[in-house]
Amino acid sequence: MSVELDHLIVSVRDKRASAELLASLLGVPWRDSAEGHFTPVYVNDGLTLEFDETDAVPTLQHYCFRVSEEEFDAIFSRLLGRGIAYRSTPMGSVDMTVNTWSGGKNIYWEAPEGVLWEILTVSYARQPQRSNQLEEVKRS
Template structure:
């Protein structure tokens, strides 16, 4: 069997609000209860993000989603409709632009706990 990532823990100040927001932006289901103390976001059939309530300080983590062109448009529309600031550079200022320098489209945004989310249509991390 190939190795696959099954779930990942996401530390948060408010696990329910954070899980609900990510699920809304991605257009995927979530639950206020899961196994243990987690609020799961069901990213796809094989990956769950388990939001866990932590007190500060906790590490700020970068998460990246590779999506299709149609999903990119739909998610970006939900980001815009939610009034979330986004940018075209990983450490850049909020510019409400889309990076197209890597053969696809990329945007970055931060959620209330400070984690950085990235959405791209073409992976620059590995050869195509």
């Protein structure tokens, strides 16, 4: 069996609103927390984001989704339709620009509760040069 990430906890002030917004942007299902403590967003067949409420000011959380070009365009369109500001880098000002430096497209947007969301079409963490470095580490 390969190692797969099953779920993550996302701490927010309003779990229902946060889960509903993300699910609507990504075009994926979610469920209200009436049946349990967490409000889940079903990202795909193997990954669930479990939204949990906290009264504390959440620390920065960053989650990135790799998507196809078609999915990127659909999510981007929904983001624009909701008037959500975005940027091309994880830090810095809102520049309303799509980043293309990795050979694909990516954008970042911040949710009101402090979560930094990202979508990309090409993983900059898994570029060929980086993958070769990982293989060398595995062989050591």
